[in-house]
Amino acid sequence: MIQIKNLHKSYKMGSNSLHVLKGIDFSVEEGELVAIMGSSGSGKSTLLNILGMLDGADSGDYVLDGVPIENLNETKAAQYRNKFLGFVFQSFNLINYKNAMENVALPLYYQKVGRKERQEKALKYLGQVGLKEWATHLPSELSGGQKQRVAIARAMAAEPKVLLADEPTGALDSKTSYEVMDLIQKINDDGNTILVVTHEPDIADMCKRIVHLKDGVIVEDKKIKQVRASAYV
Amino acid sequence: MFNRDRWTEILQVLTANWFRTVLTAFGVFWGIFILIILLAAGKGLENGIRADFGDIATNTMFMWSQGVTKSYKGLPKDRNFNFKVEDVDALWDNIPGLRYVSPRNQSGGFQGNNNVIRGLKSGSFSIYGDYPEIIRQQPMDITSGRFINHSDIRENRKVAVIGTDVRKSLYDKGEEVLGTYIKVNGVNFMIIGTYHKSNANGNNQAQQDIYTPFTTFSQVFNRANNVGWMAITAIDGTPITVLKEQIFSFLKERHTIHPKDLRAIGHFDLFEQFSRVVRLFGALEFVAYFVGILVLLSGIIGVSNIMLIVVKERTKEIGIRRALGEGPWSIKKQVLMESIFLTIISGMAGIVFGTLLIYGINYVLDMNGPIDMFANPNVNLGVVIVALIILIVSGLLAGFIPANSAIRVRPIEALRSE
Numbered sequence: 001m002i003q004i005k006n007l008h009k010s011y012k013m014g015s016n017s018l019h020v021l022k023g024i025d026f027s028v029e030e031g032e033l034v035a036i037m038g039s040s041g042s043g044k045s046t047l048l049n050i051l052g053m054l055d056g057a058d059s060g061d062y063v064l065d066g067v068p069i070e071n072l073n074e075t076k077a078a079q080y081r082n083k084f085l086g087f088v089f090q091s092f093n094l095i096n097y098k099n100a101m102e103n104v105a106l107p108l109y110y111q112k113v114g115r116k117e118r119q120e121k122a123l124k125y126l127g128q129v130g131l132k133e134w135a136t137h138l139p140s141e142l143s144g145g146q147k148q149r150v151a152i153a154r155a156m157a158a159e160p161k162v163l164l165a166d167e168p169t170g171a172l173d174s175k176t177s178y179e180v181m182d183l184i185q186k187i188n189d190d191g192n193t194i195l196v197v198t199h200e201p202d203i204a205d206m207c208k209r210i211v212h213l214k215d216g217v218i219v220e221d222k223k224i225k226q227v228r229a230s231a232y233v
Numbered sequence: 234m235f236n237r238d239r240w241t242e243i244l245q246v247l248t249a250n251w252f253r254t255v256l257t258a259f260g261v262f263w264g265i266f267i268l269i270i271l272l273a274a275g276k277g278l279e280n281g282i283r284a285d286f287g288d289i290a291t292n293t294m295f296m297w298s299q300g301v302t303k304s305y306k307g308l309p310k311d312r313n314f315n316f317k318v319e320d321v322d323a324l325w326d327n328i329p330g331l332r333y334v335s336p337r338n339q340s341g342g343f344q345g346n347n348n349v350i351r352g353l354k355s356g357s358f359s360i361y362g363d364y365p366e367i368i369r370q371q372p373m374d375i376t377s378g379r380f381i382n383h384s385d386i387r388e389n390r391k392v393a394v395i396g397t398d399v400r401k402s403l404y405d406k407g408e409e410v411l412g413t414y415i416k417v418n419g420v421n422f423m424i425i426g427t428y429h430k431s432n433a434n435g436n437n438q439a440q441q442d443i444y445t446p447f448t449t450f451s452q453v454f455n456r457a458n459n460v461g462w463m464a465i466t467a468i469d470g471t472p473i474t475v476l477k478e479q480i481f482s483f484l485k486e487r488h489t490i491h492p493k494d495l496r497a498i499g500h501f502d503l504f505e506q507f508s509r510v511v512r513l514f515g516a517l518e519f520v521a522y523f524v525g526i527l528v529l530l531s532g533i534i535g536v537s538n539i540m541l542i543v544v545k546e547r548t549k550e551i552g553i554r555r556a557l558g559e560g561p562w563s564i565k566k567q568v569l570m571e572s573i574f575l576t577i578i579s580g581m582a583g584i585v586f587g588t589l590l591i592y593g594i595n596y597v598l599d600m601n602g603p604i605d606m607f608a609n610p611n612v613n614l615g616v617v618i619v620a621l622i623i624l625i626v627s628g629l630l631a632g633f634i635p636a637n638s639a640i641r642v643r644p645i646e647a648l649r650s651e
Binding site for chain 1: 558640
C-alpha cells in the first residue's frame with residue numbers, strides 16, 4: 001500500500017538547516033496497523049506529514065497504492081488527500097461552527113457527493129462510532145473522546161486507502177484513549193490500513209507493528225502481538 | 234455558485250460576528266449611497282437647467298444686422314444695412330447643412346403703447362411676422378385652431394395666432410376666439426389659433442405674443458423686403474457654431490461689407506451656450522463619480538481588511554479543510570464569494586436608501602412646487618447597473634488579496650497555527 005525509499009527531509013532554520021529525516025526506507029501492506037514511535041524531534045510527525053502529502057520530501061520515492069507521489073501542485077495534492085487519505089489529529093481539528101454530522105460530511109462534499117447521500121453516509125459513519133444521537137451537536141457540546149470519535153468518523157467517511165492518526169490519544173485520558181484505540185482496532189479489523197503516530201508505549205502495543213524512529217532514521221521495525229483495547233474498556 | 238452548502242457557510246461566517254460585519258458593510262453602503270445621491274443631485278440640476286432650455290431647437294443661432302464699422306469697396310462706414318428676404322434663398326442655395334432658416338420681423342412689445350384693439354379692450358403686445366417653421370425652433374403648444382401655414386404666407390392672409398395672455402386681456406372668459414378679429418396697428422387680423430408656451434419658466438412675456446404670416450406683416454407694416462433678424466437651425470450633427478462663420482462671410486460679401494468687420498452682424502449662438510451647459514453637466518457627473526468611487530474605495534479597503542482578518546482567524550480551519558481534501562481554488566472561491574456577497578448586500582442597501590432619499594426629495598419638491606434650476610433628481614437604471622458592476626468588481630478586488638493569503642499558507646503550517 002505504501003512504499004517509501006530513501007526519504008530525506010530537512011528544514012531551514014535561519015542560516016543552518018536541520019536534517020530531520022535521513023533516508024527512510026519503509027513499506028506498509030494493506031490491512032496493517034502500524035505504530036510509529038519515537039521521542040519528540042525524532043521525525044515521526046514529519047514522516048506522517050509527508051505520507052499525508054501535507055508536506056513535501058526533499059528527495060526519495062513515495063508510492064501510495066501504486067500511484068507515485070511526486071511533483072504535486074496543491075490542487076493535485078488536495079485531490080489525492082481526499083481520495084487516498086483520512087486524517088485524525090491530536091487536537092481533533094473539528095470545525096467548531098459545524099455540527100457533528102456536517103463535520104463528518106465535509107470530505108464527501110469535496111468529493112462532490114450529493115447533499116442527501118452525504119447526510120446518509122455521514123449518519124452511517126457516526127453510527128459506526130456510536131454517536132448517531134449526537135449528530136446535530138456542535139463540537140463544543142461534545143467531550144474529548146466524542147470529538148475524537150467524530151474526527152475518526154470524518155476520516156473514514158471518504159473511505160480512504162490509509163488512515164493517518166497523529167497522536168490520536170494525546171489529548172485524552174487513558175480510559176478514553178482505550179475507547180478510541182478500540183475503535184481504531186475495529187476499523188482495522190474491517191481491513192483498513194492505519195498508521196498511528198504515538199509516543200505512548202501502551203498505545204503502540206495495541207497496534208500490530210511498531211516502527212521506532214530516532215534522529216531521523218528507523219532504528220527498529222518489528223511485528224508484535226496485538227493487545228486488544230477492548231480488554232481495558 | 235448556487236450551492237446551498239457554500240451559501241450556508243458564507244452566512245455562517247458573516248453572521249459569526251454581526252457587529253463587525255455591519256460596521257464593515259457600512260463603508261460600502263456609505264460609498265454607494267454618496268455616489269447615488271451625487272449623481273441624482275447632478276441630474277436634478279441638469280433637469281432644472283434643461284427645463285429652462287425646454288424643447289427649443291438648441292442647434293440654433295439668432296442673427297441680426299448692426300451698423301457697418303469698416304469702409305469697404307468705396308462704401309463708407311457707419312451706414313446701416315438690412316438683411317433681405319432674398320438672403321434666405323441665397324443661404325439655402327449656398328450653405329449646406331441648414332435645417333431651418335426663419336426670417337423674422339417684429340413690432341411693438343415691451344411696455345410699448347397699446348397697439349392691439351378689440352372692441353373696447355386694448356393691450357400692448359409683441360407682433361411677429363413669421364414663417365411656419367418657427368414653431369419647430371421655438372416650440373409652443375397650439376391650444377386651439379392652428380398655427381400659420383404656407384398658404385397664409387403665399388396669399389398674404391391677414392391672420393394671427395395669439396398667446397393665452399393676449400386672449401385673457403382681449404376676450405371674456407368662455408368667449409369664442411377663433412374667427413374673430415383684432416385690430417393690430419389699425420389693421421384687422423382674423424384669429425386662427427391660440428398658443429401656450431409650456432417652457433416659459435416664469436417669463437410672463439412668453440404668452441403675450443401675436444404671430445402673423447411673414448409676408449402679410451411685411452406688406453401691412455411696410456417692411457418691404459427687409460428682414461429684422463433670422464433664426465437659423467443647422468441639421469443634427471453639424472453644430473451651428475461651426476456653420477455660422479460661413480454664413481457670416483457669405484452674407485458680408487452679399488451686402489458688400491468688409492470681411493473683417495466683426496460688428497456688422499450681431500448674433501446669439503444658442504448652441505454654444507447649450508454646449509457650455511452640457512459640458513458643465515459632464516464635469517458634474519465626473520465629480521460625482523470621482524468622489525463617489527473614492528468614498529466607495531475606502532469602504533472596499535475596509536472589506537478587504539476585514540476579510541484578511543477573517544482569513545487569519547480561520548487559518549487553522551482552512552488547514553483542516555485542505556487536509557480533508559479541499560482544493561485551493563475552492564477556498565479562494567469561498568473567500569471571494571464572501572467578499573462579493575458582503576459588498577453587494579451593503580451596496581444594494583446603499584442603492585435602496587439612496588433611492589428612497591431621492592424619492593423623498595422628489596415628494597417634497599412636488600409638494601412645494603418647482604424650484605429654479607433644480608427638478609426631478611433621479612438615477613436611471615443604467616446608473617444602478619453601473620453601480621452594481623462597480624460593486625461586483627470591487628467585491629472581487631476586496632477579496633482578492635485575502636483569498637490569496639488564505640491559500641498561501643501551506644496546509645501543514647495552517648494546521649499548526651492556533
